[in-house]
Amino acid sequence: MSQDVLIQIKGLFKIFGAKPRTIMPMIEQGKTKQEILDNTGHTLGLKDINLDIKRGEIFVIMGLSGSGKSTLIRHFNRLIEPTAGQVLVEGNDVLKLDEGALRMFRRQKMSMVFQHFGLLPHQTVVNNVAFGLKTQGVEKKERLAKAKTWLADVGLEGYEDQYPAQLSGGQQQRVGLARALCTDAEILLMDEAFSALDPLIRSEMQDQLIQLQETLHKTIVFITHDLDEALRLGDRIAILRDGELVQVGEPKEILLKPADDYVEAFVKDVNRARALTVENVMKAPVNRITAQTIGEALEQMRASTKDYGYVVSDDGFKGAVTQETLEEAIEESDASGSDLLSDELYEDMAEISPSNLLEEVIPETLDNECPLPVVDEEGKLKGVLSRSRLAEALGSS
Amino acid sequence: MSWITEFPELSRETLVTVRKTLDSSYREFSREYGENIEAFFDPLLYFLVWFEKLLLATPWWLMIAIIALITHLAARSWRLTIGVIISLFLIGLFGMWEDTMSTLSIITVSTLLSIALGIPIGILMARSDRTQAFVTPILDVMQTMPAFVYLIPVVMLLGIGKIPGLIAVIIYAIPPVIRLTNLGIRLVNKEVLEAAMSYGVTPWQKLWNVQLPLAMPNIMAGINQTIMMALAMVVIASMIGVAGLGQPVLRSITNQYFALGLLNGLAIVVLAIIFDRVSQAYAKRSQQYLGGRE
Numbered sequence: 001m002s003q004d005v006l007i008q009i010k011g012l013f014k015i016f017g018a019k020p021r022t023i024m025p026m027i028e029q030g031k032t033k034q035e036i037l038d039n040t041g042h043t044l045g046l047k048d049i050n051l052d053i054k055r056g057e058i059f060v061i062m063g064l065s066g067s068g069k070s071t072l073i074r075h076f077n078r079l080i081e082p083t084a085g086q087v088l089v090e091g092n093d094v095l096k097l098d099e100g101a102l103r104m105f106r107r108q109k110m111s112m113v114f115q116h117f118g119l120l121p122h123q124t125v126v127n128n129v130a131f132g133l134k135t136q137g138v139e140k141k142e143r144l145a146k147a148k149t150w151l152a153d154v155g156l157e158g159y160e161d162q163y164p165a166q167l168s169g170g171q172q173q174r175v176g177l178a179r180a181l182c183t184d185a186e187i188l189l190m191d192e193a194f195s196a197l198d199p200l201i202r203s204e205m206q207d208q209l210i211q212l213q214e215t216l217h218k219t220i221v222f223i224t225h226d227l228d229e230a231l232r233l234g235d236r237i238a239i240l241r242d243g244e245l246v247q248v249g250e251p252k253e254i255l256l257k258p259a260d261d262y263v264e265a266f267v268k269d270v271n272r273a274r275a276l277t278v279e280n281v282m283k284a285p286v287n288r289i290t291a292q293t294i295g296e297a298l299e300q301m302r303a304s305t306k307d308y309g310y311v312v313s314d315d316g317f318k319g320a321v322t323q324e325t326l327e328e329a330i331e332e333s334d335a336s337g338s339d340l341l342s343d344e345l346y347e348d349m350a351e352i353s354p355s356n357l358l359e360e361v362i363p364e365t366l367d368n369e370c371p372l373p374v375v376d377e378e379g380k381l382k383g384v385l386s387r388s389r390l391a392e393a394l395g396s397s
Numbered sequence: 398m399s400w401i402t403e404f405p406e407l408s409r410e411t412l413v414t415v416r417k418t419l420d421s422s423y424r425e426f427s428r429e430y431g432e433n434i435e436a437f438f439d440p441l442l443y444f445l446v447w448f449e450k451l452l453l454a455t456p457w458w459l460m461i462a463i464i465a466l467i468t469h470l471a472a473r474s475w476r477l478t479i480g481v482i483i484s485l486f487l488i489g490l491f492g493m494w495e496d497t498m499s500t501l502s503i504i505t506v507s508t509l510l511s512i513a514l515g516i517p518i519g520i521l522m523a524r525s526d527r528t529q530a531f532v533t534p535i536l537d538v539m540q541t542m543p544a545f546v547y548l549i550p551v552v553m554l555l556g557i558g559k560i561p562g563l564i565a566v567i568i569y570a571i572p573p574v575i576r577l578t579n580l581g582i583r584l585v586n587k588e589v590l591e592a593a594m595s596y597g598v599t600p601w602q603k604l605w606n607v608q609l610p611l612a613m614p615n616i617m618a619g620i621n622q623t624i625m626m627a628l629a630m631v632v633i634a635s636m637i638g639v640a641g642l643g644q645p646v647l648r649s650i651t652n653q654y655f656a657l658g659l660l661n662g663l664a665i666v667v668l669a670i671i672f673d674r675v676s677q678a679y680a681k682r683s684q685q686y687l688g689g690r691e
Contacts, residue, residue: 077595106597118592122610122686132596163686
């Protein structure tokens, strides 16, 4: 996945009111949103938004209602004209496009999914999915064939000839998603796409989106007011408050280092067990043991303060040992004469992966007195996760 | 200080001059252009006459069959179809067949013309607030100005006959279809519109694929109203020589023929009910997709 910047928002302002441009000088003077509203009746919708969105990432913009997130996403495809600023897609300013070029841009570059689906009630499901292609003038046979494959991909095979009103909310949004995917646009704008769905369906849709994204590698701009959703889907998250960006970062940065009280208040209610991965909270493995023999191992362990250790070799993680086992073993080895650190000495302890969610490792972590070893796909020891560290991560605010 | 007790109205002479000037200038205008304007409407007149002759020349049983067929295709209801056949038969039985056909022809033509003119005007109104602000008061005047008043200039210009009658009917009947087309388009779900925009529709595609179909329930309601209002104008139009059910009604008023007036009035009612039920049933059937999950 290449990480070049696909969409750039530079110095974007949006002011609602009769004469928005006359308000710009007031903003430069540092007047607050409230002062501008009281004195001029203009609403400052977005204030100096700067964003870089990378190719292939899911970029979540989150904020409460009224924070301007829906206004912001509508600037990407110019459903709303900004008062000032630039929207660059692959370096081209979308705001400089004339009517015809803007149409071509909307047809080819971006497609959008809406909160209340925005389906055409008088068209069948398959025609709704094919809408973008119809707009582009694609032959009926071709566009319907393509629409059918996308419908199947979102799990709505057999619903082609139904009307939207005959489907449930979740199904309607699948149609909305299929319609957006059907144009093969590189960028997917999702405006509170799952917010109108009930929680179970919402999490199903999130799974489906993640699954689709694994094969499609679209650049997705996702708007939500739900931090759990943001943390689950987002490669990076931008938090918007009263039209201003408060923090932009990866989910763990938002969770672990909230930029201000506002973000912190947000983060407080998040289900951390589901939002954080082992990698986010594990500690570096301090007591590694790189010994071949029991004697050496015991020596290394006594040098540390702990009565356990993690044996690693060039091939990676071998297993965890306790001082007690080693001491028993060395007595036996004195009798047998073999001093080699063998497999049966290792503790019967689960290994956990760095990408596991905390939720998934809670039982194992609690079952063991010693911290669990965190081992990556290549078998290397990346860190350890202790009960106390887990408790701290889940409880901290 | 007479203005305290009496309204300071213009003097009689001034008023007479004003009226005379207006009248004479309009008369001059109609003398100058009357023929040209009449010639402009000639094709319409030919069509109107042809259509009326066609309806009258068609054998009564074939006509009933055709109307029944249209009813059934539109509404798919046997009850309605049989009701239509019986009422048309009764109309013929009571000797009103020819007048009914004349009325049917002028109503059909004026409705079609109202739709053809009204929907584009409604679309233009929906596209700009300025147009709406300009057209709305005109519609208000058209609907509230007593029909007799605008009959005067029409008759001065075009004389007595079918065309002035048709124009009078259209002036009275067109406002609902314009208003409801405008309203329907303005009420189209904003998100659906945004969705269409975000897929790069042209203005024409937006109108044709999104706005008009979504506004259709309202537009159909407007068309229905327009038909009803056109029927209501039949009697007044007959005053300026439009043939049909209105003329016997007019005769009944002047001669106090209660039964004749009642019968012809009922025939108008029957036509109205047929038009209303058929157009409503058609509208309902064509919007079944809005029904939702069953």
